[in-house]
Amino acid sequence: MQPSTATNLWFYPCYRRSPFFAATQKADCQGYDIYNHMLLPAGYADAETEYWHLKHPLSRGGDARTRPRVAGIGRMLTEGA
16 A cells, blocks of 8 residues: 555645636646745646647647748847847
């Protein structure tokens, strides 16, 4: 029998919620980290599912090859630097 590694995190008033806290709750966040007195999302699913989502990101509207205007804006920003 393996020991339990689960811990409870209490949402005390002294911890600030991130600006996206409500969205992380809707997305079924499974864990939080506390940094600088702020609750930050730490995990949404098991490690294998999160790894799959990192390797296969969801595309929102294509990339610069399919959207020439985006490529032009990116070129303008990098040439001006």
